[in-house]
Amino acid sequence: MQLNIVVLPGDGVGPEVTEQAVDVLREVANIHGHTFHFTEHDAGGVAIRRWGSPLPRATLDACVSADAVLLGAIGAPDFDQLAPAQRPEAGLLSLRRALGGFANLRPINSFPSLAAASPLRAEIIDGADILFVRELLGGLYFGEPRGLISQNGTSSAFNTMRYTVSEIERVARVAFTTAMKRKQKVTSVDKANVLETSQLWRQTVSRLAEEFPQIELDHLYVDAAAMHIITNPRRFDVILTENLFGDILSDEASVISGSLGMLASGTVGGAVDLYEPVHGSAPDIAGRGIANPLGAIASAAMLLRHTAKLDDEATEIEEAIRAVLDNGYRTRDIAQGGHPIGTAEMGALVTEAVVEIANIRHAYHAV
Ligand code: IPM
Numbered sequence: 001m002q003l004n005i006v007v008l009p010g011d012g013v014g015p016e017v018t019e020q021a022v023d024v025l026r027e028v029a030n031i032h033g034h035t036f037h038f039t040e041h042d043a044g045g046v047a048i049r050r051w052g053s054p055l056p057r058a059t060l061d062a063c064v065s066a067d068a069v070l071l072g073a074i075g076a077p078d079f080d081q082l083a084p085a086q087r088p089e090a091g092l093l094s095l096r097r098a099l100g101g102f103a104n105l106r107p108i109n110s111f112p113s114l115a116a117a118s119p120l121r122a123e124i125i126d127g128a129d130i131l132f133v134r135e136l137l138g139g140l141y142f143g144e145p146r147g148l149i150s151q152n153g154t155s156s157a158f159n160t161m162r163y164t165v166s167e168i169e170r171v172a173r174v175a176f177t178t179a180m181k182r183k184q185k186v187t188s189v190d191k192a193n194v195l196e197t198s199q200l201w202r203q204t205v206s207r208l209a210e211e212f213p214q215i216e217l218d219h220l221y222v223d224a225a226a227m228h229i230i231t232n233p234r235r236f237d238v239i240l241t242e243n244l245f246g247d248i249l250s251d252e253a254s255v256i257s258g259s260l261g262m263l264a265s266g267t268v269g270g271a272v273d274l275y276e277p278v279h280g281s282a283p284d285i286a287g288r289g290i291a292n293p294l295g296a297i298a299s300a301a302m303l304l305r306h307t308a309k310l311d312d313e314a315t316e317i318e319e320a321i322r323a324v325l326d327n328g329y330r331t332r333d334i335a336q337g338g339h340p341i342g343t344a345e346m347g348a349l350v351t352e353a354v355v356e357i358a359n360i361r362h363a364y365h366a367v
């Protein structure tokens with residue numbers, strides 16, 4: 001299998017964690033005889049500094065002709081004062097729109113060996129396994145009109161939350177089809193007691209559900225969903241929701257896995273799939289070699305599963321992550337006061353574990 005992967009390390013801890021993810025992918029290619037080509041480009045704050053734009057033409061061109069894009073993190077505090085359209089994040093949003101992926105998949109599960117790293121009690125999170133399907137190209141992030149106006153000495157600002165039926169249907173379809181391969185339960189999250197967009201969301205999702213009679217569908221208001229996610233995470237299988245609600249709830253749900261640094265995501269449905277850890281650029285710890293690379297590495301595993309259909313290879317990476325955690329290795333965010341290891345060390349341990357797991361599988365198949 002040949003794959004052209006564009007890597008956008010981005011800002012903050014992005015370069016450190018993507019480097020580890022690429023190393024793991026190189027090892028997987030080596031073991032299984034695949035050819036993965038990696039090309040690096042600038043995006044975000046680093047691109048503003050070098051090229052004057054958060055998404056330079058060369059970056060965009062490379063991404064649209066890639067098989068998949070692996071991104072680190074976007075965002076830097078030096079640009080905090082700028083208008084949204086000038087910020088590093090604008091580059092990420094333009095990229096998401098250009099690649100066309102509208103369904104952002106964010107799997108969140110509890111890791112038994114990390115139970116102590118979670119602020120939630122072990123008996124609450126034990127066995128939790130949630131897949132967020134977050135709408136990624138609509139809602140307040142992209143709605144027009146938007147703006148900031150100053151008039152007669154006062155300022156006001158406004159954004160628009162807008163969804164069409166077809167935008168809701170296409171992401172709901174991803175949630176239903178993905179749930180068919182899981183526990184066949186979909187919880188749609190909205191604010192239909194207040195928002196028209198949410199009423200349309202709820203009606204559309206309910207109508208589409210008729211095509212999937214095996215799926216158990218329920219609806220929750222977003223405030224109640226926020227509470228249930230941390231009080232009873234096992235009640236969920238697939239959570240389907242709009243862009244901003246998904247952004248907020250997935251960060252909240254990350255406490256189930258012990259740290260935001262653990263979470264991976266993949267955006268599918270467009271011309272080119274985009275993979276990125278859920279965590280941000282973490283400027284406070286950037287450049288110190290202490291960031292958790294497991295979210296980025298798990299994103300690489302998602303890339304292999306969803307884009308390349310290399311299910312065994314993806315599973316090997318996920319098993320390697322578990323094995324390293326089971327052996328007690330922790331980066332600072334999950335160390336619980338123990339002796340943390342660095343980003344590169346964690347990456348190298350996962351690579352080693354991938355080799356071991358692949359060898360065991362190979363021996364097993366040879367018997
Ligand atoms: C995420 C991030 C982004 C988002 C930011 C960096 C624009 O928080 O991927 O969750 O809000 O989508």
Ligand code: MG
Pocket residue numbers: 247248251278
């Ligand atoms: Mg977010």
